[in-house]
Amino acid sequence: MPEQNVPENVVLVGKKPPTSYVLAVITQFSNGRPEVVLKARGKNISKAVDVAEIVKRRFIHAIKTKNIEIGTEERVLENGTKVNVSTISITLSK
C-alpha cells in the first residue's frame, strides 16, 4: 500500500506530465468519489491548476471547483536551513 499516508481521494501533483494527474483524477471520479483533492507545492502549483482546468474542460457542467486553499509549509533542508514553500489544495466536485 504505497499510498497509505495519503487519503484515497487526494492526488499529489509532482514531476510527472499533467496528463498523468488528469487520468488519476478521472479515475477517482469514475470509482464513484464525489470529490477529488489536488495538492501541490512550489513550482508544481501551476501544474495543479492546469490539471484542474483540463479536467473541468473535458467534463463541462459535470465537475466544478468546490474550494481552493493556499498555504505555506516550512521545510528544513539538509544543511538545516529552513525555507518556506507555498502550497495549494484544489477540491473538485461532481
Place this chain on the structure above:
Amino acid sequence: MPEQNVPENVVLVGKKPPTSYVLAVITQFSNGRPEVVLKARGKNISKAVDVAEIVKRRFIHAIKTKNIEIGTEERVLENGTKVNVSTISITLSK
C-alpha cells in the same frame, strides 16, 4: 498612464522577482485599498501564490485571502495555433 487598462487594485504577476509584486501589493494596501487582486497566467501562477503567502506572513491577522478563482484563457500564437493557458485570481483583503 501605463496601467490604464488594469484596475488600480490589480497586481499582474509576471517575470519580475516575487519581492517586486509583494511591494506592489503592500503599496496598494498602504494607499488605503481594502482589497488587492493578484492575477497570473501559466507558470507565473506559482509565483502569485508565493506573493500572496509572503504578504500574509508579513502581516499576520491583518491581511487574509478573501477569494481564489482559477480559469482558462485561449491564446492564439503567431502561427495561428490556439493554446489554453490557466489563470489564477487571488483576492487579498484587509
